[in-house]
Amino acid sequence: MEQDKRFVEILQRLVDKSVDGYYNPYREFTWPDSLPDDRMWMSEDLTSTYGTEVEAELSPAERCRLSRWESINFYSMNVEGIRELIIEVMRRIHSRGFEVPSDFFHHFIGEENEHMWFFAEFCLRYGGKIYSGPKLNSIGHKDPRVENFLVFSKILLFEEIVDYYNMRMAADDTLHETIRKVNRVHHEDESRHIAFGRELVGLLYSQLAVDASAEQRRDIEEYLKRYIVFSLRSFYNPQVYRDAGINDPLGFRERLLADPARRDAERKSVRKPMAFMLKAGIFADDLLPTA
Ligand SMILES: [Fe+2]
Numbered sequence: 001m002e003q004d005k006r007f008v009e010i011l012q013r014l015v016d017k018s019v020d021g022y023y024n025p026y027r028e029f030t031w032p033d034s035l036p037d038d039r040m041w042m043s044e045d046l047t048s049t050y051g052t053e054v055e056a057e058l059s060p061a062e063r064c065r066l067s068r069w070e071s072i073n074f075y076s077m078n079v080e081g082i083r084e085l086i087i088e089v090m091r092r093i094h095s096r097g098f099e100v101p102s103d104f105f106h107h108f109i110g111e112e113n114e115h116m117w118f119f120a121e122f123c124l125r126y127g128g129k130i131y132s133g134p135k136l137n138s139i140g141h142k143d144p145r146v147e148n149f150l151v152f153s154k155i156l157l158f159e160e161i162v163d164y165y166n167m168r169m170a171a172d173d174t175l176h177e178t179i180r181k182v183n184r185v186h187h188e189d190e191s192r193h194i195a196f197g198r199e200l201v202g203l204l205y206s207q208l209a210v211d212a213s214a215e216q217r218r219d220i221e222e223y224l225k226r227y228i229v230f231s232l233r234s235f236y237n238p239q240v241y242r243d244a245g246i247n248d249p250l251g252f253r254e255r256l257l258a259d260p261a262r263r264d265a266e267r268k269s270v271r272k273p274m275a276f277m278l279k280a281g282i283f284a285d286d287l288l289p290t291a
């Protein structure tokens with residue numbers, strides 16, 4: 001099949017790139033004892049207060065402190081997300097139906113293990129903790145084709161959202177070099193994972209769409225859109241606001257979520273994956289549920 005041939009060729013190219021770009025993550029970074037607390041740790045436009053009325057009430061020192069805990073939250077989300085995706089890929093490697101991508105999966109799992117290490121290292125060194133956020137139930141769909149499709153779609157969406165943050169911070173020269181580097185190194189590996197994810201998700205969907213009913217397609221779209229909203233909400237973590245010394249962290253979160261300026265920022269962060277989902281025919285429109 002033409003599609004399979006293309007998939008095999010792309011996989012080979014991505015595996016070759018992984019091998020050529022192989023690096024030792026344990027030697028790659030210099031970790032200063034501390035990072036300056038009078039500078040932002042996250043690009044201002046990526047913080048969860050950006051553009052809101054609440055932001056205008058914060059002093060520059062408060063914004064810096066908040067950006068520090070928001071950055072620990074972002075890397076913690078990575079640690080948690082990677083744990084889940086490694087488990088899912090591990091369950092499928094060298095099993096029936098995954099013969100073709102299994103070689104790539106070895107690189108994927110290896111690289112993700114290393115990403116989890118450097119993200120955890122950052123959190124523990126500079127925040128003294130890894131945040132634990134709310135979890136979604138595992139998919140457990142009765143049709144394995146649907147389950148596989150949803151698993152890899154979620155991985156792709158997660159990686160695309162993270163990549164938006166990585167790219168912005170890697171390019172932001174107001175940030176400390178260690179912060180920029182963590183984001184840059186991750187982005188470089190993720191560009192391969194995202195290229196792979198788009199191919200696989202497109203392929204799995206085309207196999208599924210042959211005999212899926214309109215209702216099944218709607219359910220899939222709804223499920224994935226809810227996952228996007230869930231992921232976007234994870235950036236508003238009340239534990240972060242508490243650690244940043246904000247009174248009434250829950251009320252603070254509510255005010256941010258209610259601020260219309262946040263919808264624009266959120267849309268920007270998911271622009272690429274939304275466009276992909278529409279183009280692949282997985283989404284019929286670009287509306288996201290509000291709650
Ligand atoms: Fe990663």
Ligand SMILES: [Fe+2]
Pocket residue numbers: 112159189190193
């Ligand atoms: Fe990845």
